[in-house]
Amino acid sequence: MRKIIKKIFKKSPSSNQDGVFFDKISAILGFTPLNLNYYEQAFTHRSTNKTDAQGNQINYERLEFLGDAMLGSVIAAHLYKEVPTGDEGYLTKMRSKIVSREHLNELGRDFNLIQFVESKVSPQHFGENIHGNIFEAFIGAIFLDRGYGYCEQFIAQKIIKRYVDISKLEGKVISYKSLIIEWCQKEKINFRYDIYEDNGNEGGKFFGVKLYFDEQVVGKARATSKKKAEEKASQRAYFAFQEKISRKNN
Template sequence: MVVRRLAERIKLFSSPRKEFYLFIKDLVGYYPGKLSFYDNAFTHRSASRTDSQGNVVNNERLEYLGDAILGAVIADFLYNRFPQEDEGFLTKMRSKLVNRSILTNLTYDMGLNVYIDSNATNSVDKSHIYGDTLEALIGAIYLDRGYDVARYFIIKRIIPKYIDLYELEQSDSNFKSKLIEWSQKTKRLVRFETLEEYPNGSKQPKFVSIVIIDNNEAGKGTGSSKKEAQQNAARDSLSKLGIGVE
C-alpha cells in the first residue's frame, strides 16, 4: 500500500498536469490515484477524445455514476440530520440540494470551472456543464477511493463549507431561492459572482454580488456579508424580471 501511494505521488509530480492534480489533492484531501479518472471527469462531451483502444472518452459515464452516489449520500445525510421530519420535507430538501443551479454555483465556489475542458456552444449544453462536472468528480472519487471517501467528500468537504442548510430550509421565503426556483422552471442557468471589497481602506469588508443569467448580468446587490449581498442581488434580478419580491 505504501509503495503504491509513493508511486502515485511520483507519477503526479512528474505529470505536465501537475497543477490540476494538486488542485484535486487540495480539494478532496488526498493524492489522486488513477489520474485518468479525474482527467475524464473534467472532459465535457464537446471536448471528447479517443483513447488508445479507440474508445470515446468524456465525463458522461462518470456523471451518471456520481449523480447516483450524490443522491444516495444526500438522502442518507438528510434522514439522519432531520430525524423528526416527514418524507415530504426530506424529499423537498434533497431536491433543493441537488438541483442544477445549486450544483452550478458549487462548481464555481469550489473552483472546478477553471479546469473544465469544453468546446460547447449550445446553450443547453452550457447550462449543464458545471453541475455535470461536479457529479463526474464524485464518480471519479468513488472509482478511485470507494464509497466511504466519496461520502466523506460530500458530507465533510462540500456541505459544511459551501451550503447553508438553514437557508435552504427557509428558502421558500428568500429571494435567492425564489430566483433559483424560477431558473429551474424556465431552464435558465443562474449563478452568483460575489466579491469582497475594502472601500477607502476600511477594515470592514463590503460584499458585492452579481447575478449572471445565461452569461448575462441580470442583477447586482451589496451587503455586509456574502449572504446579504446575494439576497439583494437576487431581489434586484427578480424585480427586473417582473417577479414579485414582496
C-alpha cells in the same frame, strides 16, 4: 510514497508542468487520489471526441450520471439522520434544494473546476450548467477512484459542512414555476404560459413569455431560452401574489 504515485500518472492535458494536476486535485480532495485517469475523464468535454480502445466515448457525461447518484445518496442519508421529524415529502424537497442545478453550479464555481476542463470549444460557449455538470462528474470520479467511504467523506466535509444550512434552505425557492403551478392547482386557478419568439433588434434568439391566471396576465419575461423565460415570469407572478401564496402554504 507520494513521489512514486506521481510518477505512475501520466501528465494531465490541463497541466503545463508534470505533477501540477496531481497537486491541485489532491488539494481539493483533502486526500491522495490513486488513479488520475478518472479525474481527467471528469474534465474531458465531449468536443474532444476522445474514445477508448473499444471506440467508447471518453468524456464527463457518464461520470456526471454516477456523481448525481452519489450526491443524492449521501445527502439523503444526512437529511434522514439530521431531521428525524421530516416526512418523505419534506426530505425530498430538501434534497432537491441541495442538489439543485443552481447549487451545483455554485459548488463547481467555488471549487474552480472549470480550470481543468479539456475542450475544443471556447469556455464562453459552455453555458452556465457546465460548472454543475463537471462537479457531478468529479464526485463520480472520487467514487471510482477511492470508493464510497472517501466519496461520502468528501461530500460531508467539503459540501454538507460548508454549504448545507437546513434552516436557510427551508425558505429557499428553487423553482418559482413549480411553486406557482402547485399553488394554482391547490387554488383551482386556471393558468397558462404563452410562449413566443421575441428577438427584437438584438442578435441571437430570444423567447417571450406571458403567464396568465384566468386569462389575466400576471407575469411577463424575456430570456434566451423558454425555460428561463418561464421561470422569470413565474418569479414575477410569485412576488405579485406572495402574500396570498405564503398565507396558503402556512
